Amino acid sequence: xxxxxxxxxxxxxxxxxxxxxxxxxxxxxxxxxxxxxxxxxxxxxxxxxxxxxxxxxxxxxxxxxxxxxxxxxxxxxxxxxxxxxxxxxxxxxxxxxxxxxxxxxxxxxxxxxxxxxxxxxxxxxxxxxxxxxxxxxxxxxxxxxxxxxxxxxxxxxxxxxxxxxxxxxxxxxxxxxxxxxxxxxxxxxxxxxxxxxxxxxxxxxxxxxxxxxxxxxxxxxxxxxxxxxxxxxxxxxxxxxxxxxxxxxxxxxxxxxxxxxxxxxxxxxxxxxxxxxxxxxxxxxxxxxxxxxxxxxxxxxxxxxxxxxxxxxxxxxxxxxxxxxxxxxxxxxxxxxxxxxxxxxxxxxxxxxxxxxxxxxxxxxxxxxxxxxxxxxxxxxxxxxxxxxxxxxxxxxxxxxxxxxxxxxxxxxxxxxxxx
DNA sequence: TCTGGGGTCCTAGGACCC
DNA sequence: TCTGGGGTCCTAGGACCC
Numbered sequence: 001x002x003x004x005x006x007x008x009x010x011x012x013x014x015x016x017x018x019x020x021x022x023x024x025x026x027x028x029x030x031x032x033x034x035x036x037x038x039x040x041x042x043x044x045x046x047x048x049x050x051x052x053x054x055x056x057x058x059x060x061x062x063x064x065x066x067x068x069x070x071x072x073x074x075x076x077x078x079x080x081x082x083x084x085x086x087x088x089x090x091x092x093x094x095x096x097x098x099x100x101x102x103x104x105x106x107x108x109x110x111x112x113x114x115x116x117x118x119x120x121x122x123x124x125x126x127x128x129x130x131x132x133x134x135x136x137x138x139x140x141x142x143x144x145x146x147x148x149x150x151x152x153x154x155x156x157x158x159x160x161x162x163x164x165x166x167x168x169x170x171x172x173x174x175x176x177x178x179x180x181x182x183x184x185x186x187x188x189x190x191x192x193x194x195x196x197x198x199x200x201x202x203x204x205x206x207x208x209x210x211x212x213x214x215x216x217x218x219x220x221x222x223x224x225x226x227x228x229x230x231x232x233x234x235x236x237x238x239x240x241x242x243x244x245x246x247x248x249x250x251x252x253x254x255x256x257x258x259x260x261x262x263x264x265x266x267x268x269x270x271x272x273x274x275x276x277x278x279x280x281x282x283x284x285x286x287x288x289x290x291x292x293x294x295x296x297x298x299x300x301x302x303x304x305x306x307x308x309x310x311x312x313x314x315x316x317x318x319x320x321x322x323x324x325x326x327x328x329x330x331x332x333x334x335x336x337x338x339x340x341x342x343x344x345x346x347x348x349x350x351x352x353x354x355x356x357x358x359x360x361x362x363x364x365x366x367x368x369x370x371x372x373x374x375x376x377x378x379x380x381x382x383x384x385x386x387x388x389x390x391x392x393x394x395x396x397x398x399x400x401x402x403x404x405x406x407x408x409x410x411x412x413x414x415x416x417x418x419x420x
Numbered sequence: 421t422c423t424g425g426g427g428t429c430c431t432a433g434g435a436c437c438c
Numbered sequence: 439t440c441t442g443g444g445g446t447c448c449t450a451g452g453a454c455c456c
Contacts, residue, residue, distance in 0.1 A: 058424080060424090061421070062421065062422090062423080062424080063423095063424060064423070064424050064425095066424085080423090080424085081423090082421090082422050082423050082424095083421085083422090083423095084421060084422055084423090085422070085423090207429095240430070240431070241430090241431090242429080242430060242431090243430080275427080276427085276428075277427075277428085278426090278427090279425090279426075279427080280425080280426085281424085281425065281426085282424090282425080283423095283424065283425090328422095328423065367424090367425095369425090371427095
C-alpha cells in the first residue's frame, strides 16, 4: 500500500470513502499531478543499489542541484542549492549527471497516461500537469479515484511515484499536491478552501518568491489569511498592480483559470503556444576578460539559438545579450532590428555590436548569453528584398549547415572560429 | 569552486504619435 | 502658449517559476 502522510484536514486516501459522493466530487474536478523528485527518481529507478542512498542530480562544476531524492533532502539538500553546499550537507550522497533524453522520454509517457484520462492536460513542465477531469468522471469515477488510478498506473509503468492535488481551481490544486508530497493525494473541497489556504505562509502563493515574501512579512502579512484581509489597493501599492491583484485572488482561491490543453515546449517536446523568445547562455569554467574567448562563445551560443529557431520555423527582431560579471552583477543589452531574422550571422553581428557597446576593458566575465525575442512564424516574416543583399548568402549557408547537422550531428559543421 | 539554464511577465521611463 | 492625456514601441532591470 502506498504511504499516506499524516497531514490533517483535507488529506484523503482510498481507505477514506466518506468524501467520495458524486455531488462533492463534481465540484473538485481539477487535478495537479506532480512527480516526486522527478529527475532523481528517473535517474535511480533502475538502480536498486541507490534505493537507500542519498542521491543528487546535477551539481557539476559551478553547478546547482537539479533534484535530490528524499533521503538527500533529510540532510537539508534542496533543488537550486549550490553543489558546494549540497556536498557539505551530505558528503556521502551519490551525484548523478542529468540525462535529459531519458527525462523527456519518461515525461512523454507520463503525459500520455494523463491524456488517456482526459484530453484537457496542461503540462507545466516535464514533471507536472493540470488535468480537468470533469468529462471523465462518468467513465472513471470520482476525481479522487482518478487520482489514485493515475498514481498506480505511473508507478507500475514508469517505476516512479507522484503526488496529486484535487480542487475546484488550479491554484488550490497546485498547493494541495505540494501538501500531498511525497506519494500522496490531498483533496480540498470548496467549503474547506479558506481553512486550507489561510494558515499557509504567503511564500506558498504562486508568484511570491524570496523578495516578495520578505516584503510582505515586513508589512506584517505573514499568512495567506493576512493577505486575504488586506484591501486590494494597499496590496497593490506594496507589490504592484498585477501581483497585488493576483495575490488577492489567490488568497481567496477564487481564480477561475481554465485549463488549456498543451504540452511543455521545454526540451523540444513541442506543441502548445509558440515560444516568445529563445536563448542560450553559459557560465564559463573560469571567469575571463579575453574578448576573443567571449566573442567565440557568443558565436557558439548564437548558432545554437538560431539553429533551434530554424528548426521551429520562427524568426525574431530583437537580439539581447546577457553579461554576468565575476561579482554576479548581471546586465542585459538589447537591440531591435528593422526585420526579423533567423540568420546566424545577422544575430551574431547584433550580439557583437551590443557587446562592444559595453566598452569593457578588463572586466572579469562569468557568463554570457544570447536571446532572440519577439518571435514570429517565419511565414509571417516578409524580408525587404534589397538588390545584391549579402544576407541571402548567409541564409543559404545556414540551410547547408542545418542539412549537414541533421545528417551528421551538431559536431559536424560549425563556424571556423569554433574549431579547436 | 558560493550562486545553472530555460523561460515568462511586470514595471518604469523616454520617445513618439495623435 | 506655460502645458493634457492616451497609446505604442523600445530598453533595462528585476522577480519569479521549473
